[in-house]
Amino acid sequence: MKNRSLISISDYSKEEIMQILEIAAEFEKKPHQNLLNGRVIASLFFEPSTRTRLSFESAIQKLGGNVIGFSSAATSSVQKGESLKDTILTVCNYSDLIVMRHPVDGSARFASEVASVPIINAGDGANQHPTQCLLDLFSIKKTQGTLENLEVTFVGDLKYGRTVHSLVIALCQFNTKFHLVSPVELKLPSAVKRHIKEANLQYEQYTDFSEVIPKSDIIYMTRIQRERFPDPLEYEKVKNAYILDNSMLNNAKENCRILHPLPRVNEISINVDDNPKAYYFEQALNGVFVRQALIASILGLK
Amino acid sequence: MNTKRKELIVSAISNGTVIDHIPADKVFQVIRILDLEESEKEIYFGTNLVSKKYGRKGIIKISEKYFKPSETDKIALVAPTATLIEIRDYEVTRKTTVNIPDSIERIAKCFNPNCITNKEQVPTKFKVIKIDGEIKLACHYCEKNTSQNNMVFN
Numbered sequence: 526m527k528n529r530s531l532i533s534i535s536d537y538s539k540e541e542i543m544q545i546l547e548i549a550a551e552f553e554k555k556p557h558q559n560l561l562n563g564r565v566i567a568s569l570f571f572e573p574s575t576r577t578r579l580s581f582e583s584a585i586q587k588l589g590g591n592v593i594g595f596s597s598a599a600t601s602s603v604q605k606g607e608s609l610k611d612t613i614l615t616v617c618n619y620s621d622l623i624v625m626r627h628p629v630d631g632s633a634r635f636a637s638e639v640a641s642v643p644i645i646n647a648g649d650g651a652n653q654h655p656t657q658c659l660l661d662l663f664s665i666k667k668t669q670g671t672l673e674n675l676e677v678t679f680v681g682d683l684k685y686g687r688t689v690h691s692l693v694i695a696l697c698q699f700n701t702k703f704h705l706v707s708p709v710e711l712k713l714p715s716a717v718k719r720h721i722k723e724a725n726l727q728y729e730q731y732t733d734f735s736e737v738i739p740k741s742d743i744i745y746m747t748r749i750q751r752e753r754f755p756d757p758l759e760y761e762k763v764k765n766a767y768i769l770d771n772s773m774l775n776n777a778k779e780n781c782r783i784l785h786p787l788p789r790v791n792e793i794s795i796n797v798d799d800n801p802k803a804y805y806f807e808q809a810l811n812g813v814f815v816r817q818a819l820i821a822s823i824l825g826l827k
Numbered sequence: 828m829n830t831k832r833k834e835l836i837v838s839a840i841s842n843g844t845v846i847d848h849i850p851a852d853k854v855f856q857v858i859r860i861l862d863l864e865e866s867e868k869e870i871y872f873g874t875n876l877v878s879k880k881y882g883r884k885g886i887i888k889i890s891e892k893y894f895k896p897s898e899t900d901k902i903a904l905v906a907p908t909a910t911l912i913e914i915r916d917y918e919v920t921r922k923t924t925v926n927i928p929d930s931i932e933r934i935a936k937c938f939n940p941n942c943i944t945n946k947e948q949v950p951t952k953f954k955v956i957k958i959d960g961e962i963k964l965a966c967h968y969c970e971k972n973t974s975q976n977n978m979v980f981n
């Protein structure tokens with residue numbers, strides 16, 4: 526992985542993904558390691574995402590690195606009309622690695638083609654968010670002991686949720702059985718389902734949530750956004766059908782864990798938070814270890 | 828006179844190209860993607876013609892025009908069954924079927940308005956893929972697929 530950008534989770538082979546997860550587990554045991562020793566990492570957030578930015582910056586500082594950059598386009602030269610290419614070429618002069626978040630689809634891939642330093646994609650529009658995918662995989666492996674042969678249930682907005690798309694595609698390498706729960710309007714797109722079919726894996730689609738809970742090793746919850754529905758009445762009809770309440774988990778498997786990419790609105794009742802099966806807050810912490818592992822690998826320090 | 832000559836004699840062109848075996852519903856799209864509307868050359872076209880091989884087909888004849896590979900790639904994406912017949916001095920000098928390219932650069936636009944290729948000066952790049960028999964363009968940047976109906980060319 527040395528000197529290679531990470532733009533899309535499919536840029537990495539199964540072996541490379543497993544290697545990152547192993548290094549992340551080392552950082553979990555020993556988070557402070559001065560591997561960067563003053564190296565400079567650029568953190569370019571062309572659109573704000575406090576959660577992702579803090580996770581990256583925390584990872585960089587725990588590795589003993591320095592961060593330069595901006596947290597929104599308003600405070601950068603982008604506002605003066607500078608092209609993405611020019612911004613990237615300039616920042617390459619000052620940094621060893623660039624972490625970037627950008628509202629336009631495909632912006633990170635393009636940046637990686639013009640940059641002289643590696644790029645880590647921290648989200649490009651509605652397209653990819655590979656470090657979220659790695660932290661999801663890390664969380665699944667950590668709670669289940671393996672990534673192989675699991676039954677994974679995805680709930681909510683499966684049409685627009687890019688974290689769902691990346692994770693489904695990545696799990697296709699691990700003999701996963703997929704349960705896809707969503708309103709008809711928000712089903713998993715056929716382009717993503719094609720990956721499941723090509724891997725000859727099983728999937729089932731449901732509009733009702735409760736029947737799949739006892740089968741699930743992982744329940745991956747997502748938020749259904751009002752603005753996804755052209756007709757507000759349609760939203761009103763489905764908005765309460767995909768809420769996970771603690772009472773629904775009585776017949777869940779012992780090893781079952783609930784994941785959520787956060788932020789949560791109301792799709793997981795707060796009475797689930799104290800259930801040992803709730804894992805979404807630890808999941809976010811795992812993001813720091815995974816990002817440490819990725820930065821250290823790309824810079825050839827692990 | 829051979830039979831080929833006979834077929835072509837109606838509105839025959841002395842020099843130029845005949846695009847034959849176009850699916851009947853794609854004739855106007857082919858005219859559009861090749862910018863023939865803007866052309867000052869002599870052009871004949873027909874659609875819903877009876878073909879033994881394809882049922883209903885379309886045909887376009889353009890005088891004084893021979894196509895470059897980038898243009899035949901565009902034809903292949905919209906009308907994969909098309910045949911190109913080059914004519915010089917009323918004789919058929921070359922007859923080829925179009926080949927669907929594996930990838931294309933610059934000639935098509937990505938249909939996703941939020942794609943970097945539509946936001947900044949970035950040349951497009953696509954892999955040509957087939958899903959359930961339909962040709963689609965998979966964008967190298969935004970990773971979205973542009974289907975045949977949404978194809979717009981530069």
Ligand SMILES: [Zn+2]
Nearest residue numbers: 937942966969
């Ligand atoms: Zn695109």
